[in-house]
Amino acid sequence: MPTAFPDIDVLEDVLDVAARAPSAGNAQPWRWHVDRGGIRLLADWTRSLGDSDDDRRDVILSCGAVLHHCAVALAAAGWSSRIQRTPDDTVLAALELHRSDPGEGTRELAAAITGRRADRRSYHGALPAGTVELLVLRAERFGVRLAVVPSARWARLGDAEFALRYGDPAPGHAGDDAVMLVVATETDSDAARLRAGEAISDLTLAAASLGLASCPLTNPLKDPRNRLALTCEVFDGEAHPQALIKLGPRPDGELPPAEDRRSVAETTTFDLDRDRSVVDDVEPFAP
């Protein structure tokens, strides 16, 4: 058990920043419990957008994204976290906190949090050389695979809608030069989905810090035929696609407006008098 522990003001600030994480439908399906043992992350199933396996995937991916945002915000505040993932079937992650000075890379990621958006606009022009290779290496640190979706296999359907197109006539991108990336994992477990969510957070923050635009997408993967065709074509059938990330040069003009977030008071219970307290009303994430 670490002896030093952040003040509640620091913890509130960190969790407020972490809440800027992307989440499917901006549902923010997470809960935090903080005691002197550290911070625990739980899924909030009441905020799931449905009951299908795809909806469950969206919840865990979103929780992975907020976990990574939280670790980055903690590190920038001078607290590194030792993370135990899925320590039991109710807690998605337990973070034990230790004092530590942030490195330059962490500072850059943390600074990118407020300027990152799910940017659904069309992107124009090419990525700087080496960008995809850099992001592939970053994804590997999370045990996650990253590949490019062949450009003939995705389409822009409208202002903010994208689809995979296997079997249909070539649809075109309607002037969108984006590169479409696919994040995949070796297994399709909740633990793997959590890691994929962390990678989505890391990759979109890294993109923002490089001055690029990005948008995570899972809706295009919800048609099982397209998901299977993508898996076979890009991964020889040997990985599980978890999400797409649209990536490209940031369009000119203002950033898309920041979407609302739940307050720390709505998502968090604090029990700072105790080393290890019981979290009320938890549902197992592994049914």
Ligand SMILES: Cc1cc2nc3c(=O)[nH]c(=O)nc-3n(C[C@H](O)[C@H](O)[C@H](O)COP(=O)(O)O)c2cc1C
């Ligand atoms: C797991 C996940 C899936 C998402 N899927 C989609 C999607 O299919 N289509 C879309 O337009 N946005 C998608 N998003 C982006 C969210 O809608 C966006 O993060 C949320 O509205 C908050 O906005 P912000 O990221 O700009 O803060 C997804 C985000 C995550 C983390």
